[in-house]
Amino acid sequence: MKNGMNPEASQQARASYAAQIVRLAGVENSRIEEAFAEVAREAFLPDPPWTVISMGSALVTSNLADIYDNVLVALDAQRGINNGEPALHAAWIDAVGPQPGETVIHVGAGTGYYTAILACLVEPRGRIEAFEYEADLAAKAQRNLQPCPSVTVHATSAFGRVLPNADVIYVNAGVVAPDVEWLRALNPGGRLIFPWQPQKGWGPAVLVTRRAGGFSARSLMNVGFISCSGVAEKPSIKNLPSEADLAAVRSIWIRSEREPDASAVAVYNDVWFSSEEVS
Template structure:
């Protein structure tokens, strides 16, 4: 808890906040609700007054109750970096279903708020490997997460590097295409969630699950995220997918494992998306 806030006031605000966030997300999961209720959001934010953003409109506040709503809170405004919308993250976390003992790779950890929630959900026995490209944010995340013994913060990009094996890869930065190493890192039945943004600034949140014969994929919702730093993938113009094609994706493949065929929706250097099931 950062200085200046009454712990009991924060605890009460978090309890009602957690239940509201899950209702907004359409989620009924006591474990996720408890995780949101247990992690103090203000401990992962810059000092007040905070800039909160709701429905595209921003305002300044020092009232702790106002950060316990479904609002974005600015972290680095000049870079367009914020703390993320809680209901969206609740929905994503429910989609990947972190379980005790699992390993999570968190790509784009920011200052660590959702990293802490993920860390709570994989206890006991689980770990979170958190990657943050922006060095100042990584330093803040390491300090903020110091009490979480099952978290390691890496001040580095998680794009273009071999990663440890994981049950979940949770990506909080938009990409033109997923890094092939995110797919390779997944254990059997492992889950990857990421914002696929082949069109600038928007695209579907994709849930990918490793199966015996490939990677099943489906679109969850349309989102807009700040782009992942350090990426280099580009789509060929002829394969730039339409909105309907984005929604039609049912699998993603590593090109070394299977060459693109007539079911291809989008083809990249190392991976491609298909409208066919993995079968």
Template sequence: MLETYRSDYAEQIARLTDLRDRRIELAFAAVPRENFLPAPPWTTISSGIATQTSSLADIYDNVLIAIDRKRGINNGEPALHADWLDAVSPQPGETVIHVGAGTGYYTAILAHLVEPGGRVEAYEYEADLAAKAEQNLSGYSNLTVHAGSAFGQSLPPADVIYVNAGVVAPDVEWLKALKDGGRLIFPWQPEKGWGPTVLVKRLPHGFSAAPLMTVGFISCSGTKEKAAPKQRLIETDLSSVRSLWLTSDRSPDANAVAVYEQVWFSSQAIEG
């Protein structure tokens, strides 16, 4: 019965997101979601409505599940993550950095997607969540859980950086860690609470940036960036972004949408 729940759930997620890569559906079917949750009864959240349940069938649905309601920490919406995974397309043999691993559910899915030969380096700032993630992921030989911030420190070279916490601006070290052709996806939240998902790709002449769906994530802990734009950004500003630059590589110009201490967003696309 449990395998049926997981396979039906994975099929539902694939339908909702129109997945291009069926490996993502298979990864959702393979990973037991309940192994990464608190003990039942669980609190599921859909359209802002919270419901308590002890039924496994109810957690195999496109719902948030509370990990710690007081801190606003959830096991995120599966369809959203499936969309993100499809966008960054982790491949066998690649290295993924997972920022904001929580209790490890989506870390496990990432670990499946880079098999064989790939690795996941997972970072979780909250010590209790990191300890729980390490316990939950103990059976995975191709990943390491790091208890601490993924901000402001050198990171291993990565093909994919997958960020599950809202940031005012991406950390410069994430961009430096991206290999040629590497992909970064993160929730850009210059105004706390909501903002666009941004997909960044490292190209030969810079970093392309594409705003995707609007999302709301808990803010990333351990960050030090400040909201530098002098004027409040509006939706048209956010949707106009086409590239991302290090201020050390190129000074902001007339196409700048948002300028921070170490990075800036531009409305000009990367040429070539």
């Protein structure tokens, strides 16, 4: 192992960590706890010493126990890229509920840690299509995920391209508006979660579900994510939403299928958000 810790000790650390993470996230799904306990976080990080970030403070450490906590771990400090907060991801994964045999598209896979956790949850017979725009991170993800035959890593942006049909689309990069192709790729009953950041650097996580009458949407907790790379241009905004508007969202529509009406909360080139429930 990278840190010289024996496998048994690492497994014990992961079990305690997984229990802590699902408790903090308010998650009761035992499969999610098992997935966090199964995947070795250190296998997806740079060699130690690691920079661990918690509550705005940074700690440089080579102690494996320090990364098995609800902390960020830097992947590239200069670019502001980190491994992500485990409890937030546990909550998001619980919200989209990946099931065995499903197809997941992971946008912004980084070096693959949460991709590997998603892969555990769709086994057996499920598959993960992981997209990472940053070439160096994609190469590391490709290497790190070799033990996961269900995962295919794409070293490119998942924005502005036709995607394979999917049951879950899990987006780990902030966007001013979701790509219309993400909506089109969802199977009936499919779930999309993404950080909607119409204001600079912050906004709600939005959970979208494809229903018979359209795409239902709900704003969840506020988050801050690095902006999605590979976006050719920012969509024009006819209606910049307020914080109250963000909370009022109940559906999202493709403009070529339905033009905005009086229920519109925010309007973009290809999609618009509505306060109206999906019928």
